[in-house]
Amino acid sequence: MKDPKLDRLRELVGEVDDLRKAATLLFWDQRVMMPPGGAQARAEASATVGRLAHQKFVSPELGKLLDELDEGDYDYDSFEASLIRVTKRDYEKAVRVPPELTGEMRRSSALALSAWGPAKQSSDFQALLPHLERNLELRHRYVECFPPPDETYDVLLDDYEPLMKTAEVREVFDELKRELLPLIEEIGEAGEVDSSFLQGDFDVSAQRDFSMKILRAFGYTDDEWRLDQTAHPFMTSPGGGDIRLTTNFRPNDISSIFGSVHEFGHGVYEWGVDPSLQRTPLGSGVSLALHESQSRSWENLVGRSRAFWRHFYPELQQTFAAQLGSVDEEAFYRAVNKVHPSLIRIDADEVTYNMHIILRFELEQDLIDNRLEPKDLPGAWSARMDEYLGVDVPDDARGVLQDMHWAGGSIGYFPTYSLGNVISVQIWERLKEDVGDVDEQMERTCSGASSRRRRRSSA
Amino acid sequence: MKDPKLDRLRELVGEVDDLRKAATLLFWDQRVMMPPGGAQARAEASATVGRLAHQKFVSPELGKLLDELDEGDYDYDSFEASLIRVTKRDYEKAVRVPPELTGEMRRSSALALSAWGPAKQSSDFQALLPHLERNLELRHRYVECFPPPDETYDVLLDDYEPLMKTAEVREVFDELKRELLPLIEEIGEAGEVDSSFLQGDFDVSAQRDFSMKILRAFGYTDDEWRLDQTAHPFMTSPGGGDIRLTTNFRPNDISSIFGSVHEFGHGVYEWGVDPSLQRTPLGSGVSLALHESQSRSWENLVGRSRAFWRHFYPELQQTFAAQLGSVDEEAFYRAVNKVHPSLIRIDADEVTYNMHIILRFELEQDLIDNRLEPKDLPGAWSARMDEYLGVDVPDDARGVLQDMHWAGGSIGYFPTYSLGNVISVQIWERLKEDVGDVDEQMERTCSGASSRRRRRSSA
Structure with missing residues (x-):
């Protein structure tokens, strides 16, 4: 890099990134470690760090640098052009939003997240409702910062899936819906697969050990990863070389295995980022997406495959x-791939899962376009x-309170799950074409950790 | 508060405090949770958050507010006068130090702390040496930001013990030394107390459970406290209502009990801060101090007292x-109060402990006044x-590498430990005068948690 302006840009975005990493840690800690008494102070700290990250990012100096730098001076795919292009895109969005609003969204999210846990526990929608209303009000103010979009939802979606439009998502989802609804019905009529043995008494620490065994075979190492227990699993990375998975180890089933494998997929994607970036x-x-x-x-195409379980089932059984x-x-393989409409998104099978997402995608549009008020969410949900899915919702804990996203202020996030499903299969199809015997290779080499380590250290 | 300037001051210092809380969490997490791979990114994030906290604090707006506000308008002990006075004192120091230097000290500390653990593990002083040199160089630059003090060390000491002078510390320590050295000799000649049973096989999770039992009796509750394992114990609070103790549970002794009780003393002091502050x-x-x-x-006057162990010993024994x-x-009581010169400060008895501090206090002055180079520390230490203490130092792990303070960049911190010892006994003497039967009350009521909880919630 010869241009001192580019060096300076890099310094400035580096500082913003540091603050975002601090914000990431504040979030991870809140979900995984913080005693509940810390909620108020954490909300303030998160708001301030979020607001400052925003203020730093929209600084006049950074704006001026972006004006003066021209990505056209570099190859499209070069680091330089990519940095200028992506920073410009982010900047042009961020500069429209007052830092105070960003801070307020952070504070409100942190407080709502602290309320969400207990509300879900006691299935008390009313306890979360004022927080949801506040979050929605702030998202309305956020949307108003932007020029009128084709659809209001476009503005929110763009934060999670840059450049994608609601209409495009709808098109994908309409096709999914068209194919899935009759398929779900057909599978329902084909008779039950026995999965009763997946419910029962599964020692939690043995589950954790088993998850660790799988993750280590995938490449998890203690010097760059963590795995912790949390009510609502997620992955985050508060810094390069610091990948944090969370899983919910439940005493009555072994869904934690698929949860751990799922979060590993997120983790290894972040882990694979070139350190120079x-x-x-x-x-x-x-x-x-x-x-x-x-x-x-990792969860479905690896973790629910015959090849994977041919390797790991004997040990699980033991x-x-x-x-x-x-x-x-074979009975186990069929059970963990059983299709059956159910209440909880994160426990849903591959076929019905997307209907959970479509439901949320539609409700989110109704909320942001004021066709639905937060107070009416439980009814609309049911x-x-x-x-x-032909499923009765017995209470809000297993209905509208099951996910933390809306409490966290995320509207527009859910559709990326189903888009991710679609992309995963597209990539897998291509992988099979290119590699051929994927299953055979997987069965043979379920412990590629050392070769992956080598690749990284030579990078 | 009627003065809008005071309101604004409160807003500004609140924002700085939020950043310091974020920095506190970055530190706690680094010591307790972070995989080692995150060290570099954490150093950057800590540097940026530290620098911004500093920049925010020395902002011209805050300086102007402090110029315009007069603590004389309020009672000396009022919140208003105290806020103005303490903020002014901190501001006048901070404004002399370039934020870049603050950031650099943070980065250097974070990197050195990451190197300290492995260096101590392998007793490799050379691995830490460049970090110590860098830390010392930055402290020299820091000292130069201030007007020439009576003694260089005054500048560093003041960060930990505001307004105290090196000469005053020396006076206290000279008296301690005068009294302690003959006392240590005398005790040495009086013959050994048997404490051999304190070394052996002590199940770590049973130790943890026992610590928790004591802490809960003292007032620890899950909604506002945590207790974690770490190599070098400390207490910190990344927010009101969020008190984090750390203890080192070692398989071969029960020193963790005294460690937990010690950190609880720090914790309950922070916990007792009026929420309005x-x-x-x-x-x-x-x-x-x-x-x-x-x-x-808590560690020595409560945790090593007859009354305390009359309550807890039967259960420990079981x-x-x-x-x-x-x-x-009685034999147990004598063993945990045994005086015997030893290598490790945090394991030292009450009598020899202060000599460990005096040694560090003297070496620190030699370092900052350039009478001693970091590379010569091991020899000077021995x-x-x-x-x-008449003790041979067999290796640097049990010598100069045992504490993390110098790696963390803290020079001037150690003397506060011995000053704290002196103050603790002064307060205890007064407590005995005022209350009378302290021991009897303690023996009866080693579970005052509920009454303390009530006090707080009515505050």
Whole structure:
């Protein structure tokens, strides 16, 4: 890099990135470590760090640098052109939003997230409602910062899936809906797969050990990764070389295994970022859908495959002999791939999962376009669950309170999950074309950690 | 508060406090949770957050407000006068130091702390040496920001013990030395107390459970406290209502109990801060010596008292029956109060402890006044350990590498430990005068948690 302006740009975005990393840690800690008494102070700290990151990013100096720098001076795919292009795109959005609003959205999210846990626990929608109303009000103010879009939802979606339009998502989802609804019905009529043995008594620390065994085979190492327990699993990275997975180890099922594998997919995507891109807007996944394509690939295309379980099932069976001793590999494989409409998105099978997302995508548009008030969410939720999946919602804990996204202020995030599903299969199809015997290779080499380590250290 | 200038001052210091809380969390996480791979990114994030906190604090607006506000308009002890006075004192120091230097000190500390752990593990002083040299160089630059002091060390000391002078510390320490050296000799000649049963096999998770039992009796609750394992214990609070203790649970002794009780003393001091002082420079302990007086009171005056162990010993004995089954309460009490010169400061008894501090206090002055180079620290350390305690230092892990303070860049911190010891006994003497039967009350009521909770919620 010869241009001193580019060096200076890099310094400035590096500082913003540092603040975002601090914000990431404040969030991770709140969800995983913080005693509840810290909620108010954490909300203030998150608001201030978020607001300052924003203020720093929209500084006049950075704006002037971006005006003066021309990505056309470099190859499109070069680091330089990419840095200028992506920073400009982010800057042009950020400069429209008052830092006070960013700070306020952070504070409100942090407080709402602290309220969400207890509200879900006691299935008390009213306890979360004022927070949801406040979050929605702030998103309305956010949307108003931008020129009138084709659809209001476009503005929110763009934060998670840059450059994608609501209409494009709708098109994908309409096709999914068209194919999935009859398929779900057909599968329902084909008769039950027995999965009763997946419910029962599964020692939580044995589950954790088993997850760790799988993750280590995938490439998890103690010097760059963590795995912690949390109510609502997520992955985040508060710095290069610091990948944090979370899983919910539940005593009555082994869904934690698929949760861990899912979050590993997110983690390894971040882990694979070229270290030279750290402290720039290029140092993370390009979009949430692509991120989710990685987690869903690992969870569903690897973690629910015959090849994977041919390797790991004997050990799982031994670990949970009382539950699985008499269940053969094929029966287990069928059970973990069973399609059955259910209440909880994160536990849903591959086929019905997308209907959970479509439901949320539609409700979010109704909310942001004022066709639906937050207070009416539980009713609207139940009606659509019945329509799409034929499932009765017994309480809000297993309905509208199940996910933390709306409490966290994220509207426009959900559709990226289904887009990720679609992308994951597209990539997998291509992988099979290019590689051929994917399953055979996977079965043979479920411990590629050392070769991946080598690649990285030579980077 | 009627003065809008005071309101604005409060807003500005609140923002600075938020950043300091974020920095606190970055530090806690680095010591307790972060995988080592995150060290570089964490150093950058810590540097940026530290620098911004500094920049925000020395902003012209804040300086102007402090010029215009007069603490004389309020009672000396009022919130208003105290806020103005303490903020002015901090401001006048901070404004002399370039934010870049603050950031650089943070970055250098974070990197050095990451190097310290492995260096101590392998007793490799050379691995830490460049970091110590860098830290010292930055402290020299820091000292130069201030008008020439009576002694160079005054500038550093003032950060930990505001307004105290090196000469005053020396006076206290000279008296301690005069009294302690003959006392240590005398005790040495009086014959050994048997404490052999304190070394052995102590299940780590049983130790943790026992620490938790004591802490809960003191007032620890899950909604506002955490206790974690770390190599070098400390307490910190990344927000009001969020008190984090750390302890080192070692498999071969039960020193963790005293460590937990010590850190609880720090924790309860922070916990007791009036919530109305949060997000101001008044919302924390007034000085490190006073902080340490609390931890040392709990560790030594409570935790090594007959009354305390009359309550807790039966249960400890039951928990570690193989080790302590045949040891009676009096023998245990004498063993945990045994005076014997030893290598490690944090394991030292009450009498020899202060000599460990005096040694560090003297070496620190030699370092900052250039009478001693960092590379010569191990030799100087050994010589003084021999002189003061008659102890041979077998390796640097048990010598100059044992503490993290110098790696963390803290020079001037150590003397506050011994000052804290002195203050703790002064307060205790007064407590005994005022209350009378302290021991009897303690023996009866080693579970005052609920009454303390009530006090707080009515505050």
